[in-house]
Amino acid sequence: MEVRITGAVLLATAFLFISSCTPKPTVKVPAEFEVGQNYFHKVCASCHGADALGKQTKAPRLIDIEYLPANFSDEEIRQQIIEGSDKMPSQQNKISDAEIGEVIKYLRYSQVAAELVVEEDDPDDDEA
Numbered sequence: 001m002e003v004r005i006t007g008a009v010l011l012a013t014a015f016l017f018i019s020s021c022t023p024k025p026t027v028k029v030p031a032e033f034e035v036g037q038n039y040f041h042k043v044c045a046s047c048h049g050a051d052a053l054g055k056q057t058k059a060p061r062l063i064d065i066e067y068l069p070a071n072f073s074d075e076e077i078r079q080q081i082i083e084g085s086d087k088m089p090s091q092q093n094k095i096s097d098a099e100i101g102e103v104i105k106y107l108r109y110s111q112v113a114a115e116l117v118v119e120e121d122d123p124d125d126d127e128a
């Protein structure tokens with residue numbers, strides 16, 4: 001009994017500790033994307049959430065159809081990081097050009113890995 005309570009307290013403490021810090025990545029990515037993942041978690045995850053899955057954090061999830069290359073280019077991501085916006089402060093002083101490239105690579109990989117379903121205009125829809 002006592003052991004169980006200690007375990008629960010430990011778990012709760014660990015949870016509080018973790019949730020008060022930058023969220024940790026939960027997804028294992030291939031080695032070539034780990035550099036970008038690390039930069040993302042250092043610079044972006046405190047706002048955009050672990051694995052760029054935002055939603056319950058202050059910034060949008062980037063693993064989203066809205067941010068696929070067709071809708072939001074690499075250049076636009078780069079510009080957003082460097083210039084920021086009304087709601088997002090510029091991260092220019094926190095990350096180098098080369099590091100931004102790694103972050104974009106990581107984000108693009110994650111978007112593909114997430115298998116986001118893009119709804120396309122299907123000509124068959126008319127028949128339904």
Ligand code: HEC
Nearest residue numbers: 043044047058059060077080081085086087088089091103
């Ligand atoms: C201090 C919090 C914060 C940090 C750190 C941060 N962002 Fe953001 N980001 C935001 C917010 C808030 C928005 C929503 C901005 C808006 O709606 O104008 C946003 C929006 C974005 C967008 C979408 C812009 C759009 O027009 O839809 C991208 C892409 C983005 N961030 C990438 C990044 C990347 C990559 C990093 C790390 C290099 C980063 N952000 C770091 C808060 C942050």
